[in-house]
Each structure stands twice: as C-alpha cells, then as structure tokens.
Amino acid sequence: xxxxxxxxxxxxxxxxxxxxxxxxxxxxxxxxxxxxxxxxxxxxxxxxxxxxxxxxxxxxxxxxxxxxxxxxxxxxxxxxxxxxxxxxxxxxxxxxxxxxxxxxxxxxxxxxxxxxxxxxxxxxxxxxxxxxxxxxxxxxxxxxxxxxxxxxxxxxxxxxxxxxxxxxxxxxxxxxxxxxxxxxxxxxxxxxxxxxxxxxxxxxxxxxxxxxxxxxxxxxxxxxxxxxxxxxxxxxxxxxxxxxxxxxxxxxxxxxxxxxxxxxxxxxxxxxxxxxxxxxxxxxxxxxxxxxxxxxxxxxxxxxxxxxxxxxxxxxxxxxxxxxxxxxxxxxxxxxxxxxxxxxxxxxxxxxxxxxxxxxxxxxxxxxxxxxxxxxxxxxxxxxxxxxxxxxxxxxxxx
Numbered sequence: 487x488x489x490x491x492x493x494x495x496x497x498x499x500x501x502x503x504x505x506x507x508x509x510x511x512x513x514x515x516x517x518x519x520x521x522x523x524x525x526x527x528x529x530x531x532x533x534x535x536x537x538x539x540x541x542x543x544x545x546x547x548x549x550x551x552x553x554x555x556x557x558x559x560x561x562x563x564x565x566x567x568x569x570x571x572x573x574x575x576x577x578x579x580x581x582x583x584x585x586x587x588x589x590x591x592x593x594x595x596x597x598x599x600x601x602x603x604x605x606x607x608x609x610x611x612x613x614x615x616x617x618x619x620x621x622x623x624x625x626x627x628x629x630x631x632x633x634x635x636x637x638x639x640x641x642x643x644x645x646x647x648x649x650x651x652x653x654x655x656x657x658x659x660x661x662x663x664x665x666x667x668x669x670x671x672x673x674x675x676x677x678x679x680x681x682x683x684x685x686x687x688x689x690x691x692x693x694x695x696x697x698x699x700x701x702x703x704x705x706x707x708x709x710x711x712x713x714x715x716x717x718x719x720x721x722x723x724x725x726x727x728x729x730x731x732x733x734x735x736x737x738x739x740x741x742x743x744x745x746x747x748x749x750x751x752x753x754x755x756x757x758x759x760x761x762x763x764x765x766x767x768x769x770x771x772x773x774x775x776x777x778x779x780x781x782x783x784x785x786x787x788x789x790x791x792x793x794x795x796x797x798x799x800x801x802x803x804x805x806x807x808x809x810x811x812x813x814x815x816x817x818x819x820x821x822x823x824x825x826x827x828x829x830x831x832x833x834x835x836x837x838x839x840x841x842x843x844x845x846x847x848x849x850x851x852x853x854x855x856x857x858x859x860x861x862x863x864x865x866x867x868x869x870x871x872x873x874x875x876x877x878x879x880x881x882x883x884x885x
Contacts, residue, residue, distance in 0.1 A: 492519055492556050501525050517563040519550070526550070529559035533570050545576050586628035590671060593621050595629050599662050605754040610727060615658040619644055619651075629666055634676045641683075652683040691818050692826040699882035700815070704806040711785040712799030714768050719820060721764045721872075721879060723827030723845055725752055726820050730793055732784040739778050742766065746846070757846040760869035762876035796820065830878060836871045840864050844871060 490496055492511045500509060500521055508530075510518040516532040527550035534540045547562050548554040554562075566576045588594060596616045603609040623640045624632060637659060644652055663675035693701065698720060705713035711730075718729050728746055737744050744759040751757060761769070770776050772784055785793045800820065807815055824845060831841045843864040 492517065492560065494556050497527060497550065497556055501527065511560070511563075514560060514563050514567070516567070517560060519556075519559075529554055529556075529563075531563045531566055531576070533567070535570065535573075535575055543575075543577070586630060587626075590629040591626040592624040592629060592632065593626055595666070595671075596621055596662065599665055602665070605749070605752075608752070608754075611654060612658050612661075615651075615655045616662075619655050620659060630672050632676050634680065637676055637680070649683065650686045653686065656680075656683050689819075689822065689825070691816065691822045692829045693818060693822065695878075695882045696812070697815055697818075698826065698879060700807050700810055700812055701803065702879070702883055704803055704810060707806055708803050709793070709795065709799050711787060711793035712795065712803070714772050715785060715793065716799075716803065716820065716823075717768045718765060719823040720826070721762060721768070721876065722759055723824050724757075724759060725824065726796070728752070730785055730796075733782065734779045734784055735781050737761075737769065737778060737784075751846060753846065753848050755846060755848060758863070758865060758868070759844070760865075760872045762872045764876050764879060765872075827875060830875055831871055834871070834874050834878060836874070837867065840867045840871050844868050 488505075488507065488509045489512050490509060491513060492509065496509075497519065500519075504523050504525070505521045506523050508518050508520050510516075510532075518530050518532065520528045520530060529547040529550065531545045531547060532542060533545065534542055545566065547559050547566075569576055569579065600609060600613050600616070603612060620640050623643055624636060627636065640655065640659070641652060644655065660675070660677050663672070663677055666672045667675055702717060702720060705716045707713075708716075715726075715730050718724075718732075719726065722729065722744070724746065728750060731750060732744070736746065742761040744761055744765075746757040746759060748754045748756040769778060769784070773779060783790075783792055787793055804815075828841050828845060831844070
C-alpha cells in the first residue's frame with residue numbers, strides 16, 4: 487500500500503508512471519487517491535463511524551480535475567473529518583442533500599401532494615392555489631428548510647382584498663405540511679401556531695327575476711361554451727367547475743337526468759340532477775341536434791380542451807348587460823347563480839331538504855345523524871322542484 491504526501495507534483499508523477507492502486511496521504515488520516523492505468527484519479531476518504539469495532543467505510547470525494555485538485559480534495563477531506571467527528575455520516579448527508587434538492591424541493595413535492603388527492607373539486611383548488619400563489623414564492627426550496635417566515639411571505643404577496651382566497655390558500659398549505667409530517671418528510675409543520683385568516687362575511691347576492699332574464703338573453707352573444715355554461719348554471723344550480731367539466735357520459739337523455747360522480751363534486755358526494763326543459767334545450771343546442779353524443783366533453787373548445795376563459799367571458803357578459811338599456815346591475819358572480827336558485831326555490835315553497843339535495847350540500851339537514859340514517863334520495867321531489875324552477879325562469883324570458 488503506497489503512501490506519501492498527495493500534492494499536484496506527486497499526483498502528476500504517479501500518473502506519468504501509470505501507477506495503479508491506492509495512495510494514502512501521510513498527513514491526513516484516511517485521505518487517499520485511487521489511480522488507474524488509464525490515468526484516471528479519484529480522491530477518497532476512508533473512515534469509521536464509531537469506535538474501532540465499527541466497520542471501515544469509504545467515501546468518494548470526486549475525480550481529479552476541476553473542481554477537485556489535490557488541494558481542494560485535501561480541504562474537503564478535512565471538512566468531512568470534522569463532520570464525522572461530530573457523528574455525521576458524509577454519505578448519508580449527501581443522500582439527504584440530493585433528496586432535498588429533488589424529492590423534497592417544494593415544487594416537486596407540491597406536485598406529489600396534488601397527485602395524492604382523490605376528490606376532484608378539492609384537487610382543482612389545491613392545484614390552482616399552489617400554482618398561482620405558493621410555488622412562485624417557495625419555488626425549489628427544500629421542504630425541511632421552509633420556515634414560518636417563508637409561509638408568511640406567500641400571504642404577504644397576495645392582495646389584501648382576496649380574503650376568501652387567503653383562507654383557501656391557508657387551508658391548502660396547512661394540509662400539505664400535515665401530509666408531509668404524516669409521511670415523516672418533516673418533523674413539524676412551519677405553520678404551527680399561525681392564525682387562520684379571518685372568515686369572510688357570507689355573500690348575500692342573488693339575481694332578481696328581471697336580472698335572470700337580462701343575463702340569459704345576453705349569454706347568446708358570448709363565447710359558444712361560456713353562454714351555455716351560464717344558462718345551465720341558472721337552471722341546475724350546480725357549481726361552475728361541475729357544469730364546465732360536464733361529460734356526455736354523465737347524461738341520460740332517456741331518463742333526463744345528470745349523474746354527477748363523486749370524483750367530480752366538490753364534497754366528493756355524487757348527485758343526481760333532474761334535467762328540466764330549459765336544461766334540455768341548452769344541451770340540444772350544444773349537441774347541434776336532439777340526439778346527444780354518447781361520450782366526450784360537453785363544453786370542448788376548438789382545440790379539444792375544456793373551457794377555462796371564465797373571466798373574459800364574464801367581462802363580456804357584464805358589458806352586454808350594461809348596454810341592454812336596463813337599469814345598472816349590482817356586481818355579481820357566477821357562484822351567485824347557486825344562491826339565486828336556492829332563493830327561488832324558497833320563494834316557490836320548495837322544502838329546505840329538497841333544496842339541499844339539489845345543491846348537493848352535506849351540511850344542514852343532511853349533516854350528523856340525519857345524514858347517516860336518513861337515506862331518502864328526494865328524486866321525485868327534486869324533479870318537481872326543477873320543473874317549477876324551469877317554469878319560473880321561463881317566465882322571466884317573456885317579452
């Protein structure tokens with residue numbers, strides 16, 4: 487076993503001699519270089535973790551050449567020996583460093599978290615929150631090194647006016663870090679002790695009969711996907727994403743029902759929505775005939791992708807309504823159409839339990855013990871309510 491001072495001069499000499507084997511430095515214990523006949527040189531460090539009874543281990547510092555020279559390799563060996571003396575295994579530290587740089591980098595980890603989710607509605611919210619608000623701030627930062635101040639920076643970047651959105655992002659991040667703790671990827675969540683953003687005052691906006699008629703008429707002058715989506719929102723009261731992602735396979739034209747699978751609903755619960763005459767007319771127009779396709783997206787754009795330009799569509803719809811000669815309308819959102827249907831049901835004398843069944847709410851009358859033991863599906867009552875709502879909406883469209 488050769489030994490000697492590992493310097494540039496000695497390494498060049500051993501390479502010139504085509505020496506093959508290990509040379510151990512006589513100044514730093516365990517520091518050496520492995521030479522091959524081809525002239526390749528690899529710097530190594532041999533060490534024990536523990537006392538003399540522990541096995542000898544060998545760590546590869548790197549191959550000869552930039553950045554590893556006899557001098558830089560010697561400095562690295564001395565640094566590693568200090569870590570070893572402190573009980574740190576340099577090979578394990580390298581593995582952890584590589585894991586943090588790839589597997590635990592926030593952007594990669596956030597993607598795995600999304601993929602672990604089952605409920606499509608929640609999954610969409612998680613994806614949107616992370617993509618728009620969180621990943622641009624945390625980027626590739628290793629999960630174990632994310633501090634509370636980093637999380638605070640996410641919310642500092644969000645507009646103060648987005649109160650509801652701040653609560654949504656807070657919920658998404660809190661769940662992500664809890665998931666990481668449960669997997670053993672971090673010991674504690676950096677959000678421990680953080681106060682949940684204050685609750686937003688519930689909206690009470692709903693459209694009057696006159697406003698329903700004005701909006702309905704102007705939807706025909708908007709995007710060929712956006713207009714029908716809005717009309718279906720009015721007559722079914724379902725959520726925007728549930729309507730916009732509607733597939734022909736979910737529709738039974740013979741029975742005139744829409745079966746929304748739990749995988750696409752916000753709360754993970756399936757829902758059977760009776761289709762009234764106005765809903766059927768909307769779907770006939772989209773299909774281009776009274777015979778509906780058997781499969782595919784109902785609202786597919788020219789590229790085949792699903793429709794997502796809600797903001798642009800809503801801006802145009804608002805402009806058209808503002809120019810229709812009527813009184814100025816108060817600001818409203820597409821989600822207010824659900825409240826409009828619920829309010830309309832109340833005015834028409836529909837039972838509260840039926841309204842909740844149509845809207846697929848799991849709270850209120852369907853919560854707790856009632857939700858477990860009372861399994862009536864309200865199918866007949868839902869159809870009657872939807873037909874009443876059909877006639878009411880139709881009356882708003884009369885000249």
